[in-house]
Amino acid sequence: MSDVLSLSAEPRSNHGKGPARALRRAGKVPAIIYGPGGEPEMCALVFNELRKVAGRRSFFNQIVSLDFGDGRKVRVLPREAQYHPVTSDPLHVDFYRASADATVVVEVPVVFLNEANSPGLKVGGTLNIVRRAIEVHAPADAIPDHIEVDLTGREIGDTVHISEVTLPQGVKPTITDRDFTVCSIVPPTVAPEA
Incomplete structure (x- = not known):
């Protein structure tokens, strides 16, 4: 906070x-x-x-x-x-x-952790960031500095949805009608040899 x-x-x-x-x-x-x-x-x-x-x-x-x-x-x-x-x-x-008991809508930046512990990234996969910030409802006195996404154990083809992200207490995404994508790990793009 x-x-x-x-x-x-x-x-x-x-x-x-x-x-x-x-x-x-x-x-x-x-x-x-x-x-x-x-x-x-x-x-x-x-x-x-x-x-x-x-x-x-x-x-x-x-x-x-x-x-x-x-x-x-x-x-x-x-x-x-x-x-x-x-x-x-x-x-x-x-x-x-913004009174102390108010709930406000803010965009909170996303921070990606443990890239070195992702097997998919180790073998050459690329982190495809879909959302660099997430709009959330948060208590005015507890607005988070950032939202953390842990990449430990993520393989090529894995996708991280908002339902898999641990949000601080009292913080909820403004998009509630779908489980949107935050990031994915995609295979490396290799140019064909001439």
Whole structure:
């Protein structure tokens, strides 16, 4: 489970291109908070704090505590961000309110373990990754960092379905109508000799 990340925030009242550009010149990034528990709320984040974390792969499946400095803290989940096309600096972030008992939908990256213990990979098979991330329903306080798929004993032709993957407690895939494939081990492709 990811730790709660803390970012400094301040309320803002002006919206539109002009005020957003003025905020960016002042070293801030415009953001909005929406979701259950209140009306949409505009705020501004400190650019340097946000830039350090917004590029991480785990940023969008981690609870963030926005500290408004007056004792008020809002628990949110990053949902979308806009980045500068050249510098990749964050330009705007959308946050979704996430109370401690809420269930959220997030994409969790898949990590493949024990490739050296797979007989199929040892003899030249190739790991065919079908899903690098799996969308799941997870408790807001227990979002997993990653989902592990163990390849121990897997032979060429073996397929790993979601039903064979051990998910953390309280975590369920959003796709429930089929037993979808996460990865498979396929035979090596060899070009015919001339």
